[in-house]
Amino acid sequence: MIINHPLLGPRDAQEFTYLGDANLINRPDWQSENALQEFHDYLHLRDNPVGLHRELWFHEQGDRSWLVVTRDTTTHEITDVKLARDVARANRASEVIR
Amino acid sequence: MRYSGFRLFKEALTGHKGWAGQWRDPEPQDAYDYLIIGGGGHGLATAYYLAKEFGGARIAVLEKGWIGGGNVGRNTTIIRSNYLLDGNEPFYEFSLKLWENLEQDLNYNAMVSQRGILNLIHTDAQRDAARRRGNAMILNGSDAELLDVAGVRAMYPFLNFDNARFPIKGGLLHRRGGTVRHDAVAWGYARGADRRGVDIIQNCEVTGFRIEGGKVLGVETSRGYIGAVKVGVSVAGSSGRVMAKAGMRLPIESHVLQAFVSEGLKPIIPGVITYGAGHFYCSQSDKGGLVFGGDIDGYNSYAQRGNLPVVEDVVESGMSLIPALGRARLLRSWGGIMDMSMDGSPLIDKTHIDGLYFNGGWCYGGFKATPAAGYCFAHLLKTDRPHETAKAYRLDRFMTGHMIDEKGQGAQPNLH
Numbered sequence: 001m002i003i004n005h006p007l008l009g010p011r012d013a014q015e016f017t018y019l020g021d022a023n024l025i026n027r028p029d030w031q032s033e034n035a036l037q038e039f040h041d042y043l044h045l046r047d048n049p050v051g052l053h054r055e056l057w058f059h060e061q062g063d064r065s066w067l068v069v070t071r072d073t074t075t076h077e078i079t080d081v082k083l084a085r086d087v088a089r090a091n092r093a094s095e096v097i098r
Numbered sequence: 099m100r101y102s103g104f105r106l107f108k109e110a111l112t113g114h115k116g117w118a119g120q121w122r123d124p125e126p127q128d129a130y131d132y133l134i135i136g137g138g139g140h141g142l143a144t145a146y147y148l149a150k151e152f153g154g155a156r157i158a159v160l161e162k163g164w165i166g167g168g169n170v171g172r173n174t175t176i177i178r179s180n181y182l183l184d185g186n187e188p189f190y191e192f193s194l195k196l197w198e199n200l201e202q203d204l205n206y207n208a209m210v211s212q213r214g215i216l217n218l219i220h221t222d223a224q225r226d227a228a229r230r231r232g233n234a235m236i237l238n239g240s241d242a243e244l245l246d247v248a249g250v251r252a253m254y255p256f257l258n259f260d261n262a263r264f265p266i267k268g269g270l271l272h273r274r275g276g277t278v279r280h281d282a283v284a285w286g287y288a289r290g291a292d293r294r295g296v297d298i299i300q301n302c303e304v305t306g307f308r309i310e311g312g313k314v315l316g317v318e319t320s321r322g323y324i325g326a327v328k329v330g331v332s333v334a335g336s337s338g339r340v341m342a343k344a345g346m347r348l349p350i351e352s353h354v355l356q357a358f359v360s361e362g363l364k365p366i367i368p369g370v371i372t373y374g375a376g377h378f379y380c381s382q383s384d385k386g387g388l389v390f391g392g393d394i395d396g397y398n399s400y401a402q403r404g405n406l407p408v409v410e411d412v413v414e415s416g417m418s419l420i421p422a423l424g425r426a427r428l429l430r431s432w433g434g435i436m437d438m439s440m441d442g443s444p445l446i447d448k449t450h451i452d453g454l455y456f457n458g459g460w461c462y463g464g465f466k467a468t469p470a471a472g473y474c475f476a477h478l479l480k481t482d483r484p485h486e487t488a489k490a491y492r493l494d495r496f497m498t499g500h501m502i503d504e505k506g507q508g509a510q511p512n513l514h
């Protein structure tokens with residue numbers, strides 16, 4: 001598998017380690033009323049979809065950046081790669097607007 | 099039809115014309131007392147024990163493809179009872195006891211072979227851990243022996259004892275562990291269940307659940323609606339996608355695990371060897387092929403095939419332990435999808451939906467569990483109470499903090 005790193009270009013997936021669902025970026029608020037349930041769901045439950053999956057990959061043997069990779073879990077085709085930092089910022093920006 | 103030496107002799111003399119099919123091919127009925135989704139080892143064993151141990155009822159197994167086409171036919175066939183933790187070891191010991199009596203019980207040759215499993219030790223810390231594990235096993239009624247280097251050398255002189263990074267310092271030998279002909283497990287349970295009246299319905303995919311007022315009424319399938327009083331889901335690597343149809347999210351990710359077989363060789367490896375430091379394990383099939391495997395590919399996958407980097411990794415590990423492996427040709431490799439649970443341990447439990455039960459999260463270790471998982475799931479379906487040995491396999495254990503982290507690596511699939 002080749003991951004098209006937004007800054008470094010195409011890199012072999014072997015240079016990366018995998019964390020899992022990209023929703024892990026969206027950490028729950030520890031002060032919310034439902035924090036216990038929310039953290040349980042966040043830490044342990046997964047959508048585990050067939051088909052497109054947004055997931056976190058760490059460029060451990062490279063520039064040590066975190067990426068959000070959109071990959072098809074049935075074909076391993078990668079359709080989109082973003083810096084996780086940018087995704088997190090965009091998320092935060094949309095929260096402010098909301 | 100019962101199988102026996104006499105029967106075989108008679109058929110041999112009459113041109114083998116008397117063998118009948120091993121199970122029927124019934125049309126699905128309108129409704130059942132128990133519907134088991136998934137015709138793998140676990141689903142078929144569940145139906146068998148439900149029919150046999152827990153009294154007569156209308157039971158059906160629904161399989162989307164053909165029975166035995168899933169992980170039960172893709173695994174590396176190792177059975178063992180060498181777990182460490184209290185939540186696990188009694189369950190796997192119960193399973194091994196059922197394996198030991200399986201062929202008599204089913205009247206079916208599943209080639210259960212207790213050829214012994216040797217876990218290699220490479221460091222002093224590993225020896226301490228092995229001693230502790232061995233003691234835990236013995237306390238739970240299993241067997242374990244600690245071997246020194248000479249003991250390992252006597253069994254397997256061809257191993258690479260002088261590996262600079264992982265020198266072999268001994269091994270933990272579990273003599274009652276071994277291998278089983280995996281397809282025959284599915285077939286044997288299917289035949290046994292069928293003979294007790296269970297409908298085994300193949301090419302019947304469950305596409306949805308009918309749930310009203312928090313109670314399951316039946317399932318939608320590719321062959322129409324089928325009503326049920328109780329529904330047990332046992333679909334191995336498809337757990338996430340099937341339970342999503344009931345609106346549930348699980349503590350599970352689907353990952354692929356690969357296995358490999360070499361060309362047929364003369365007998366060289368009598369038992370099973372595991373090499374934890376290099377993530378490699380190997381046994382030899384009765385046909386002579388070396389059967390081996392290693393780690394999961396390590397990212398979510400529903401593709402029933404593996405990727406080359408892991409092939410390289412496994413073969414590299416294998417060569418570092420058994421240099422002679424390099425002279426054997428690799429015949430084939432394949433992958434299976436497993437539900438990796440968050441702590442690496444399985445789930446057998448009622449769901450919050452009345453009448454809907456779940457068995458899954460077996461990671462890469464569910465084959466050895468087949469008889470006990472079937473028995474315990476049947477027990478739960480019938481009595482609504484967990485079986486004595488499966489009490490720890492609850493869905494809420496991540497909420498209550500009762501994780502079963504057998505590998506001691508933490509609660510995340512990419513760690514185990």
Ligand SMILES: Cc1cc2nc3c(=O)[nH]c(=O)nc-3n(C[C@H](O)[C@H](O)[C@H](O)COP(=O)(O)OP(=O)(O)OC[C@H]3O[C@@H](n4cnc5c(N)ncnc54)[C@H](O)[C@@H]3O)c2cc1C
Nearest residue numbers: 136138140162168169170173174176304334434464465466
């Ligand atoms: C390469 C590999 C090596 C392994 N090695 C070992 C080992 O050495 N020892 C060990 O203990 N374990 C091992 N395992 C794990 C073990 O194989 C599994 O944990 C276990 O077999 C899973 O249970 P099962 O047999 O019932 O699953 P399966 O045989 O996969 O059964 C599930 C069935 O459900 C069906 N299904 C799915 N969705 C639907 C639907 N919607 N409707 C109807 N049916 C459906 C599938 O078609 C399938 O037949 C290995 C696994 C792999 C992949």
